[in-house]
Amino acid sequence: xxxxxxxxxxxxxxxxxxxxxxxxxxxxxxxxxxxxxxxxxxxxxxxxxxxxxxxxxxxxxxxxxxxxxxxxxxxxxxxxxxxxxxxxxxxxxxxxxxxxxxxxxxxxxxxxxxxxxxxxxxxxxxxxxxxxxxxxxxxxxxxxxxxxxxxxxxxxxxxxxxxxxxxxxxxxxxxxxxxxxxxxxxxxxxxxxxxxxxxxxxxxxxxxxxxxxxxxxxxxxxxxxxxxxxxxxxxxxxxxxxxxxxxxxxxxxxxxxxxxxxxxxxxxxxxxxxxxxxxxxxxxxxxxxxxx
Amino acid sequence: xxxxxxxxxxxxxxxxxxxxxxxxxxxxxxxxxxxxxxxxxxxxxxxxxxxxxxxxxxxxxxxxxxxxxxxxxxxxxxxxxxxxxxxxxxxxxxxxxxxxxxxxxxxxxxxxxxxxxxxxxxxxxxxxxxxxxxxxxxxxxxxxxxxxxxxxxxxxxxxxxxxxxxxxxxxxxxxxxxxxxxxxxxxxxxxxxxxxxxxxxxxxxxxxxxxxxxxxxxxxxxxxxxxxxxxxxxxxxxxxxxxxxxxxxxxxxxxxxxxxxxxxxxxxxxxxxxxxxxxxxxxxxxxxxxxxxxxxxxxxxxxxxxxxxxxxxxxxxxxxxxxxxxxxxxxxxxxxxxxxxxx
Numbered sequence: 001x002x003x004x005x006x007x008x009x010x011x012x013x014x015x016x017x018x019x020x021x022x023x024x025x026x027x028x029x030x031x032x033x034x035x036x037x038x039x040x041x042x043x044x045x046x047x048x049x050x051x052x053x054x055x056x057x058x059x060x061x062x063x064x065x066x067x068x069x070x071x072x073x074x075x076x077x078x079x080x081x082x083x084x085x086x087x088x089x090x091x092x093x094x095x096x097x098x099x100x101x102x103x104x105x106x107x108x109x110x111x112x113x114x115x116x117x118x119x120x121x122x123x124x125x126x127x128x129x130x131x132x133x134x135x136x137x138x139x140x141x142x143x144x145x146x147x148x149x150x151x152x153x154x155x156x157x158x159x160x161x162x163x164x165x166x167x168x169x170x171x172x173x174x175x176x177x178x179x180x181x182x183x184x185x186x187x188x189x190x191x192x193x194x195x196x197x198x199x200x201x202x203x204x205x206x207x208x209x210x211x212x213x214x215x216x217x218x219x220x221x222x223x224x225x226x227x228x229x230x231x232x233x234x235x236x237x238x239x240x241x242x243x244x245x246x247x248x249x250x251x252x253x254x255x256x257x258x259x260x261x262x263x264x265x266x267x268x269x270x271x272x273x274x275x276x277x278x279x280x281x282x283x284x285x286x287x288x289x290x291x292x
Numbered sequence: 293x294x295x296x297x298x299x300x301x302x303x304x305x306x307x308x309x310x311x312x313x314x315x316x317x318x319x320x321x322x323x324x325x326x327x328x329x330x331x332x333x334x335x336x337x338x339x340x341x342x343x344x345x346x347x348x349x350x351x352x353x354x355x356x357x358x359x360x361x362x363x364x365x366x367x368x369x370x371x372x373x374x375x376x377x378x379x380x381x382x383x384x385x386x387x388x389x390x391x392x393x394x395x396x397x398x399x400x401x402x403x404x405x406x407x408x409x410x411x412x413x414x415x416x417x418x419x420x421x422x423x424x425x426x427x428x429x430x431x432x433x434x435x436x437x438x439x440x441x442x443x444x445x446x447x448x449x450x451x452x453x454x455x456x457x458x459x460x461x462x463x464x465x466x467x468x469x470x471x472x473x474x475x476x477x478x479x480x481x482x483x484x485x486x487x488x489x490x491x492x493x494x495x496x497x498x499x500x501x502x503x504x505x506x507x508x509x510x511x512x513x514x515x516x517x518x519x520x521x522x523x524x525x526x527x528x529x530x531x532x533x534x535x536x537x538x539x540x541x542x543x544x545x546x547x548x549x550x551x552x553x554x555x556x557x558x559x560x561x562x563x564x565x566x567x568x569x570x571x572x573x574x575x576x577x578x579x580x581x582x583x584x585x586x587x588x589x590x591x592x593x594x595x596x597x598x599x600x601x602x603x604x605x606x607x608x609x610x611x612x613x614x615x616x617x618x619x620x621x622x623x624x625x626x627x628x629x630x631x632x633x634x635x
Binding site: 195 | 385386397482484563569595
């Protein structure tokens with residue numbers, strides 16, 4: 001009886017040890033850290049890959065693109081997720097530390113601009129979007145809508161999406177002071193569905209199934225035609241992002257400290273291959289061109 | 293005699309084989325009895341000191357938090373001038389002119405750390421909520437202490453305590469999903485998420501605190517005062533209004549101050565329902581960003597030991613000082629009342 005209990009205990013401890021230190025048993029261990037935008041997709045990749053290759057252990061953590069790249073420079077991660085390009089300053093720092101960051105595009109992300117479905121406005125130019133979010137345009141009548149104040153919603157400043165939108169659409173100008181910041185795209189979708197005068201942005205796939213939320217078409221400038229990030233039958237339009245016809249999209253990256261080889265290379269190739277890209281679609285981002 | 297003194301320690305049925313050694317020892321010579329007593333006293337001494345230490349530890353913790361918070365917060369001034377806490381002159385390339393911006397925008401090409409919008413936000417939420425909960429809380433406190441029958445009180449008090457037990461995230465979720473839209477329709481506000489919605493949510497948290505403290509301070513008023521008032525021919529209402537309430541007024545004000553402190557410190561409700569746009573405004577129906585919500589929203593990603601990191605500590609220090617001063621104030625008022633009522 002007692003011996004039985006002890007053997008059970010020993011087994012439990014062993015089982016715990018195995019779950020906590022998979023590396024020591026598996027031998028091959030990959031750590032990935034960085035962008036919160038990519039973290040869910042990264043974990044899904046890791047799970048699926050580990051199921052197919054049980055000898056490899058992959059750990060994926062978030063923290064933000066900056067955190068990931070900092071870890072790359074410090075040599076504490078095998079790969080960094082980033083929802084933005086690495087900065088020149090960061091490449092310099094990495095080189096000083098003896099690393100030569102290699103860039104890998106792993107997916108695309110279309111950002112949709114959304115309003116309440118009751119809003120008559122159907123399209124906006126990039127310049128109008130800049131005017132709206134910097135606070136120079138404050139009434140819907142200035143952009144072809146009814147006379148009503150524009151209520152701006154944005155993500156928290158921690159978000160890579162916040163920074164991408166600020167850099168790409170707003171040309172690095174500050175958000176208007178009355179721009180409300182909400183945590184997460186679901187809070188934004190909820191706010192827009194309840195606010196007839198609201199405007200916000202976020203990953204296109206997220207808004208597809210949301211009630212009372214309308215995805216706007218965007219024009220590059222006054223002369224070009226308006227393009228929607230979604231197709232007529234309500235899916236994310238991959239073609240529009242690939243061709244650049246829809247202007248607000250970005251690459252999602254992974255960075256490695258050197259040219260990848262061995263297990264890491266196999267993993268990255270798998271991500272860029274059909275299986276990895278299928279997960280990209282499942283999560284709601286745009287797969288790389290030519291992967292399907 | 294000694295054995296008698298500690299006789300109560302003995303269990304009712306003494307079986308020498310199974311009794312613990314301490315009891316057996318008392319049956320031996322005087323010396324060992326004395327030793328047992330000594331150990332007992334020593335035990336008492338240890339317990340006493342432990343209790344004292346438990347009390348002291350809270351003071352120690354407060355002191356350590358104080359030191360740590362301010363140590364980190366003061367680092368902020370290494371890189372930023374104190375003037376930036378009010379506002380900053382920024383060149384607007386689009387309009388080609390210099391503008392004085394009182395904004396909190398830590399992530400920007402020119403980081404701006406004005407505390408004005410955050411202070412505005414905190415007070416626009418805390419002040420209305422304190423006023424509302426004070427009006428209803430004092431009324432409810434008077435009712436509970438002076439008017440209600442024992443039976444009513446037995447139902448009402450636990451209900452109020454239940455109120456205090458609602459997690460603030462639940463209140464926030466309710467205000468956001470259920471209350472915000474009807475409130476916007478009633479008051480025709482520009483923003484659906486605004487300081488007033490937050491204030492109503494915080495009221496649910498501050499109200500039970502004020503009620504409890506008001507009731508306590510009214511009950512602390514000596515019965516003799518009320519009886520004297522009745523003896524002079526005053527009605528119950530006159531007694532409450534002219535005798536009991538004035539006698540307890542310091543306690544009532546302390547209750548309001550503590551309620552205000554609680555409202556200032558509330559984070560989750562404010563973060564969820566006020567929209568978090570850092571505006572300098574006096575409009576209670578505007579979207580605001582409070583000191584607490586600002587820390588909660590930004591601490592998750594802030595770069596360790598950066599300027600922004602120290603700025604958040606500074607916000608925390610400011611919040612701490614405000615609530616600390618409020619609490620001390622309330623404590624002084626309460627002490628004064630206790631002394632006065634002892635007469």
